[in-house]
Amino acid sequence: MTDQDQTNPGKSFSLGELGEYLGAAVKGDPGIRIQGIGPLEDALPGQLSFISHEKYLPFAAETRASALIVPPNLASIDRPLLVCERAYLALARAAQLFASPPFLAAGIHSTACLGENVQLGDDVRVGALAQIGADSRIGNGTRIYGGAYLGFGVSVGDDCLIYPGVTILDGCCIGNRVIIHSGTVVGGDGFGFAQDEEGRHVKIPQAGIVQIDDDVEIGANCTIDRATFGRTWIQRGTKIDNLVMVAHNVVVGEYSIVVSQVGISGSTRVGKHVILAGQAGIVGHIEIGDGARVGAQSGVGHSVKAGEDVSGSPAFPHKEWLKSTVNLRRLPQMREELKNLAKRIAQLEELYRERVKS
Numbered sequence: 001m002t003d004q005d006q007t008n009p010g011k012s013f014s015l016g017e018l019g020e021y022l023g024a025a026v027k028g029d030p031g032i033r034i035q036g037i038g039p040l041e042d043a044l045p046g047q048l049s050f051i052s053h054e055k056y057l058p059f060a061a062e063t064r065a066s067a068l069i070v071p072p073n074l075a076s077i078d079r080p081l082l083v084c085e086r087a088y089l090a091l092a093r094a095a096q097l098f099a100s101p102p103f104l105a106a107g108i109h110s111t112a113c114l115g116e117n118v119q120l121g122d123d124v125r126v127g128a129l130a131q132i133g134a135d136s137r138i139g140n141g142t143r144i145y146g147g148a149y150l151g152f153g154v155s156v157g158d159d160c161l162i163y164p165g166v167t168i169l170d171g172c173c174i175g176n177r178v179i180i181h182s183g184t185v186v187g188g189d190g191f192g193f194a195q196d197e198e199g200r201h202v203k204i205p206q207a208g209i210v211q212i213d214d215d216v217e218i219g220a221n222c223t224i225d226r227a228t229f230g231r232t233w234i235q236r237g238t239k240i241d242n243l244v245m246v247a248h249n250v251v252v253g254e255y256s257i258v259v260s261q262v263g264i265s266g267s268t269r270v271g272k273h274v275i276l277a278g279q280a281g282i283v284g285h286i287e288i289g290d291g292a293r294v295g296a297q298s299g300v301g302h303s304v305k306a307g308e309d310v311s312g313s314p315a316f317p318h319k320e321w322l323k324s325t326v327n328l329r330r331l332p333q334m335r336e337e338l339k340n341l342a343k344r345i346a347q348l349e350e351l352y353r354e355r356v357k358s
Contacts, residue, residue: 011035011036011097011098012033012034012035013033013034013097014030014031014032014033014034015028015029015030015031015032015033015034015066015067015080015082016030016031018034018048018082018094018097019082021093021094021097022069022082022084022090022093022094023084023090024069024082024083024084024090025075025082025083025084026080026081026082026083027075027080027081027082027083028067028079028080028081029080032066032067032080033046033066034046034047034048034066034067035047035098036048036098037049037050037091037094037095037098038065040056040059040060040063040065040068041059041062041063043063043064043065044064044065045064045065045066046066047064047065047066048065048066048067048068048069048082048094049063049065049067049068049069050068050069050070050087050088050091051068051069051070051074051077052070052071052087052088054073054074057074057077060077060079066080067079067080067081067082068080068081068082069081069082069084069087069090069091069094070082070083070087071083071084071085071087072084072085082094101143101161102145102163104125104127104143104145105125105127106123106125107125107126108120108124108125108126109126109127109128109129109130109146111128111129112126112127112128112129112130112131112132113129113130113131113132114126114131114132115132115133115134115135115136115152116134116135117134117135118132118133118134118135118136118137118138119136119137119138120138121138121139121140121141121142121158122140122141123140123141124138124139124140124141124142124143124144125142125143125144126138126144127143127144127145127146127147127148127164128146128147129146129147130144130145130146130147130148130149130150131148131149131150132144132150132154133150133151133152133153133154133170134152134153135152135153136150136151136152136153136154136155136156137154137155137156138156139156139157139158139159139160139176140158140159141158141159142156142157142158142159142160142161142162143160143161143162144156144162145161145162145163145164145166146164147164147165148162148163148164148165148166148167148168149166149167149168150162150168151168151169151170151171151172151187152170152171153170153171154168154169154170154171154172154173154174155172155173155174156168156174156178157174157175157176157177157178157214158176158177159176159177160174160176160177160178160179160180161178161179161180162180163179163180163181163182163220164182165182165183166180166181166182166183166184166185166186167184167185167186167187167188168180168186168187169185169186169187169188169226170187171187171209171226172186172187172209172210172211172212172226173209173210173211173212174186174212175212175213175214175215175216175236176214176215177214177215178212178214178215178216178217178218179216179217179218180217180218181217181218181219181220181222181242182220182221183220183221183222184218184219184220184221184222184223184224185222185223185224186210186212186218186224187209187210187224187225187226188223188224188225188226189206189225189226190206190208190225190226190227190228190232190247190248190249190266191225191247191248191266192204192206192228192248192266204228206225206226206227206228206248207227207228207229208226208227208228208229208230208231208232208248208249209226209227209231209232210224210225210226210227210231210232210233210234211231211232211233211234212224212234213233213234213235213236213237213238213254214236214237215236215237216234216235216236216237216238216239216240217239217240218234218240218244219240219241219242219243219244219260220242220243221242221243222240222242222243222244222245222246223244223245223246224246225246225247225248225266226248227248227249228248228249228266229249230249231249232246232247232248232249232250232251233250233251233252234246234252235251235252235253235254235256235272236254236255237254237255238252238253238254238255238256238257238258239256239257239258240252240258241258241259241260241262241278242260243260243261244258244259244260244261244262244263244264245262245263245264246258246264247263247264247265247266247267247268247284248266248267249266249267250264250265250266250267250268250269250270251268251269251270252264252270252274253269253270253271253272253273253274253290254272254273255272255273256270256271256272256273256274256275256276257274257275257276258270258276259275259276259277259278259280259296260278260279261278261279262276262277262278262279262280262281262282263280263281263282264276264282265281265282265283265284265285266284266285267284267285268282268283268284268285268286268287268288269286269287269288270282270287270288271287271288271289271290271291271292271306272290272291273290273291274288274289274290274291274292274293274294275292275293275294276288276294277293277294277295277296277297277298278296278297279296279297280294280295280296280297280298280299280300281298281299281300281313282294282300283300283301283302286300286301286302286303286304287303287304288300288303288304289303289304289305289306289307289308290306290307291306291307292304292305292306292307292308292309292310293308293309293310293318294309294310294311294315295309295310295311295312295315295318295321296311297313298310298311298312298313298315299312299313299314299315300314300315301314301315302314302315312324
């Protein structure tokens with residue numbers, strides 16, 4: 001691929017325009033045209049790159065990028081710059097300007113299957129072999145890629161991306177600007193059974209829905225179960241990584257982060273701005289307070305207070321867990337010390353008994 005092929009001539013902004021949009025100070029010629037974002041080492045002329053730490057200054061001296069986003073402590077770099085306090089956030093917002101979703105032809109593919117009374121907004125795109133059930137509603141600008149399945153009475157808002165192989169089952173409600181990646185199932189049955197007199201498992205029908213609010217992103221191969229009754233609810237702005245399990249009637253509060261392989265059991269309430277790190281397991285019917293953070297591979301068996309950090313399995317306060325981890329590493333040494341102490345005590349006891357006899 002040539003250098004020209006890697007740029008995006010369809011989108012171009014001057015450095016001054018980017019500075020105004022990002023709230024960044026411009027150092028250098030504000031008329032420089034920027035056509036995309038590139039990594040520091042491999043950026044091309046016409047691209048914007050990023051540097052966050054002094055250790056990357058050698059790369060900054062060699063990069064072919066036309067300009068760099070930097071924090072104020074690196075504003076002395078001798079090249080065109082966008083200088084702002086939250087440089088990483090500025091990079092994210094700049095990258096959004098140049099990003100485009102994967103290609104999907106305009107209109108409804110001839111092999112797509114739409115049920116009766118499906119309502120489509122303006123500029124909806126539906127890919128090959130996608131299926132949309134009767135009485136569903138799809139908002140303006142939403143893209144539904146090939147092989148996706150939407151059941152009966154599904155509601156999807158404006159400007160959503162429903163990637164290939166996504167399944168959204170009957171009655172589920174998806175807000176605006178929601179992104180759902182391939183392989184995810186929204187609205188599968190919750191895991192609910194009662195035992196009869198002979199110990200057989202009797203299924204409890206799962207009659208609720210899943211509600212996903214605006215600006216949520218859900219990674220690949222996640223499962224978000226429908227509620228037994230009512231709703232399983234993913235609130236505004238929450239970001240869910242790949243391979244996450246959310247059980248029936250769970251509520252995940254606004255702007256939370258749920259990292260890969262987390263499992264949340266039924267009827268748990270997760271607050272706002274919570275972080276659940278990778279492989280954390282959360283039991284059912286508890287509350288994780290606003291702003292709490294749960295460490296990777298933690299097993300949470302009790303409610304967590306707002307703002308609290310917990311780690312370990314079973315989970316307990318993070319600072320205590322750190323101390324315990326240090327002691328855990330010392331267990332072999334401590335074992336040897338105890339054995340030596342036991343020998344010395346045995347020797348002292350033997351000496352004492354001999355003196356008593358004498």
